């Protein structure tokens with residue numbers, strides 16, 4: 001579409017390429033920025049410009065940081081014998097919110113998916129093996145999503161890591177806390193039934 | 200379930216009118232191309248949220264318009280009345296609502312809209328490739344249980360990933376990694392299918408004795424990995440053993456050659472393979488019996504009469520079988536039947552006749 005401005009058209013096209021944003025939303029965002037006060041648009045522009053420059057991935061765990069290592073990896077109070085493996089940085093935030101986990105993390109940045117051409121070499125897996133090899137780690141908890149890909153990635157991790165004598169566990173899937181059977185969907189109930197445990 | 204009214208806008212050639220139906224037999228008579236089957240298509244839409252005639256939703260929009268909408272008021276036996284609506288835009292965007300509430304996944308419709316369609320294409324059940332019978336079993340199973348549908352999707356996903364790995368993965372360990380999900384989901388799916396087939400067989404035998412005593416039909420689920428000669432102790436082991444035996448060929452061809460996606464349902468008459476030894480008449484009859492069995496299975500599982508859609512099926516049968524079929528089908532449920540000419544339906548319950556001409560339904 002001709003917006004009468006090359007710059008505006010380019011911005012809309014760029015925004016529309018972002019995940020979850022269609023042409024209509026991109027158009028609305030661009031026009032909003034055009035009308036917004038100078039500060040707002042400029043701030044956003046600067047943030048985007050410095051994003052790639054300042055934000056990086058922790059060299060130990062792959063989580064988000066602005067330093068060499070992330071705050072969790074540098075925290076001396078964390079338990080260095082346990083690693084929780086997650087698919088993405090957003091999962092670290094979710095687990096941290098619970099305030100229940102005191103170990104370290106390892107971010108894979110994806111899951112195995114041959115359909116998308118993603119093999120072990122495309123994920124942050126070699127670094128995980130290195131961490132386990134160093135000997136300090138006693139348990140690896142795999143917290144990938146319960147999908148075909150997440151489960152297979154968990155299997156791959158178990159296969160590569162168990163030879164080092166480290167325990168590999170998987171997050172349990174079952175009924176939500178405080179939720180009665182009545183409100184759980186049949187897939188959850190079926191899974192909880194299959195993974196039932198002894199009282 | 201009962202369909203009380205249907206209204207549509209720009210849906211194929213159907214005129215924008217609200218049509219009230221009889222709770223018994225609704226007979227739609229008209230020449231080809233006048234819109235009889237469009238009515239059935241519109242009613243069927245809410246079973247899975249898609250058409251039985253096209254994979255491209257925008258095909259349902261009348262030529263020259265940029266959207267279409269179908270709305271149905273239905274009532275369940277239990278007494279709740281519900282409004283189903285579906286809108287499709289030219290871009291292919293589709294939005295379904297149940298009583299005003301938007302549906303995010305079409306699997307939410309499962310079990311909410313019990314209906315069975317029977318048309319000339321169903322004769323493929325007996326004549327066509329194994330795929331037709333697998334789809335029949337999967338659709339029947341999915342209608343009563345959402346976890347069946349999820350399992351089916353999971354199996355397909357595992358299969359796609361494994362096939363991609365067979366083509367791409369550099370080392371054998373990376374390929375075999377996908378075996379576990381394939382075997383887990385494949386065994387679960389095989390078990391579910393076997394259970395559905397057992398029920399279908401039970402209903403086929405029951406209806407067979409009413410429709411024609413001449414034949415002894417049966418169905419047998421044939422797994423591609425459960426081989427009697429094998430020494431496996433359970434399904435998982437059998438599947439894994441079969442995969443191991445195919446390893447070389449699979450690696451060479453880059454596709455998974457064993458699993459539920461390769462299974463078939465054998466059709467038998469007097470213990471003999473119907474596909475090889477049966478006549479066209481026998482095959483046609485068994486296809487009808489399988490559809491009747493689907494109807495009975497759903498009604499038993501959902502404890503609700505299904506809406507039955509019959510797309511010009513009576514011309515396929517001789518008069519005697521046609522009459523018996525009508526008696527069977529008229530048993531307390533709502534029926535929509537299309538026919539190119541007037542149809543003699545003796546003792547039809549609350550028969551309402553519609554003349555379909557250029558998309559308009561008249562008395």
Ligand SMILES: [Zn+2]
Nearest residue numbers: 058061070073
């Ligand atoms: Zn870190």
